[in-house]
Amino acid sequence: MDDLPALPDHEALDCRLPERQTVPVVVASPHSGSFYPPEFLDQAAVPLAALRRAEDAFVDDLFSAAPALGMPFLAARFPRSYVDANREPYELDPGMFEGPLPRPLNHRTTRVAAGLGMIPRVAASGEAIYRGRVPSETIERRLETCWRPYHTALSLLVERTYSTFGGALLVDAHSMPSSASNLGGRDRDGRVDIVLGDNHGESCAPELVTCAEAWLRARGLRVHRNQPYAGGFTTQCYGRPSLARHALQIEINRALYMDETRHERLPTIGVFTKLITGFLEEIGSQAASLLLPQQLAAE
Template sequence: MTSSASLRTRQFQPDPEFPADPPIRVSRPAGSNRSALVLSSPHSGDIYPASFRGASQLDPLTLRRSEDAFIHELYAAGPALGAPLLEALFPRAYCDPNRAAYELDPAMFDAPLPPHVVTDSSKIGAGLGTIARVVTGGLEIYKGKLAFTEAERRVETCWRPYHDALETLLEEAKACHGVALLLDCHSMPSVGGTHNPDAGQRRADMVIGDFHGVSCAPRLVDRVEDYLKSCGFSTTRNKPYAGGYITQYYSRRDQGIHSLQLEINRDLYMDETRIEKAGGFNRVQGAMTGLIELLIASATPDFLKE
């Protein structure tokens, strides 16, 4: 697999507030206990640099509205079971790895953007490009305009390392097992927002995204849905989320690489206002551990064959 993630433009110093360089965490299975499943948590990062907080007009709790809080903890059993877990330590509001590298709103910047930047997409229109203009709920993040060099620095020090690591993990899984299965792990607000097609409606417990049947073998999607229903969860497919950039980009079914996105309704396991774990956390975590086991057992050439 070859991706634009492996290309480098300029060298930038990482933000010293991040505890790791690059600001990602890869938890690998011990020894040879390695399955074909790869877990990706691109939106659970919760380290907000002081420079970012200073440029924002929002209070710290409001800034966290876009965060898939605690999602990496729900899948924490993955490495012990044989599935590596990749986490972004940087927050989605700072840089979103579930977008193309340079998917930017030109109105956010103090000068015209270079020609290679994508400036027109549905995500940009919603204020949720690679560098977001708003948090979930539509509140504007920034006090003023940004320099493009700031966006470039975040992409080079956050976005690219995340994708380099994800590509490596998938290549390793494919080399070892002949197939690879990516589960992109997310959470969603319990009720559709003002600008969503399901505005005001309570969402299903779990939304399975396979890009409308494109990114993953249908029999695996059926197995996942049957399992989640057996756990007592309500499910939908592809509505309102069919899978983001990661799910779409890394799917190579003709090469044995399948990808799936799972959105978990936040009110199942957390207080959405306080961004704190709630009483249902252990139940959901247990169900996700079972899901990891199911996906590991299913991620074989025989089961995923087309």
Template sequence: MNEQVFSLRMPVERSSCAVFNSPHSGRDYPAAFLESSRLDPLQIRSSEDAFVDELFARAPECGAPLLAARVPRAFLDLNRGPEDLDPALIDGAARRAVNPRIVAGLGVIPRVVAEGRPIIEGKLTLAEAEQRIAAHWHPYHAELATLVDGARARFGSAILFDCHSMPHDALATAPVVWGRRPDVILGDRFGAACDRWLIDAATEIFTAAGFVVARNAPFAGGYITQAYGRPRMGVHALQIEIDRALYMDEARVERLPCFEQIRGRIGAAVARLSELGPREMRVAAE
């Protein structure tokens, strides 16, 4: 079952304390799910972080594992908590304190994709929702936790890079950096998910690779960054958002001719990110 949930590429030799994670790049849509959907094949992919796992594919050759979802985000959002059930979609789900993501239809089982388009007619039963979470969410996060804990046990610390893409339109609310909208947004939940040295280093690395970088606006980090980032315990988590318009046609969900060039630049950044670790942590503490 796990091979239906995620793919895991391990390095020949694990020489980095980094773990690269792509929870929204899954594109294995169950046939029954597609048949039940109101959306056409392109619309249903609009919330997918298409090709992000390919952009960060250099991680294993740099000594770090790369975990990537196979299950698609429209089916199950691995960057939400398992308790984030949407009562508007799931019959029998308990109503909790107001959660803006759930209100927007973006719970652990999404009600909508991009532009608020409903995925299915009607509702799921609570039993159906719980079965989906048990079969997919829990195995994925068990593997991610194992990778992070393994890095900390082996190297004394772990760095989780949570890799995503963002619609170009989302940058309308992003801060202007050097007169331009950013290409990359790094999110550390305003300092809660990692020590300052890490986001500083990542900013420098992506800038050196030719990208304009902003921090925490409009994306500061989701469930994974919040749940795994425990800097006082030696686990640092940083979310990386890449502008989709840099490398893909968003409407067609197709790679642009410049895809390999962008992948090369991100690969160069991945190599340097993989070199970060205990030495930088010791220097920051001195």
């Protein structure tokens, strides 16, 4: 563990470390950032309110107890509409840019087709974010100032956790608009409160996912797996269960804790934050019991 480099202290990141890490869990929030650079707002063809609808607003508040529970916590300060840290670095729409592109881009994905690449083309409303084409040098500048610092820090947190405990679980924390959570089917009124994403069984041990689902359902929450969110770049990159590295995405219905129109916390946010704290305690305990036998077997 001592051979790993120090965590970067970067203005684009909010990294909160526990006094001592006691469980093999890292919590991350890539989409709760709300600092909008003035030059970005000058380029935007939509108002700030439209850009903010893409935020996972207040998710960093919901999971704020992580360090007190012995878990490192990482959040992006930059907003999702500026740089989406849950995308591949060059997952981009080449038609957005003016000038020579830095390398072949991964533009043949459903996310890029929807305008939601690493530098998004559209706001949550579907409107174009930019008035015109974006200078191509913007790609590397935003990678260097936002995307790479975030993933450098996240990789280090995961590797430090693995070095200490012999395994690691990354909880990738998100929120979803209430309109996206109205899925129909077996749940009351068709509404879903929580979606757990494990990349369709590829990124996390099934025992951990089952534990998370059972705990949440026991508290009266309506839970789906992988529909409509199975996980993005983070679960695909960091989830390697065969190597004792697990990643679980959690999407929370925003209507449970915020007024989506006014972009304000509801009085219920305190109660729901306590529930998320309990969830982290449970998943931390379960991760420790799952990973410790793997560590002992390797010694």
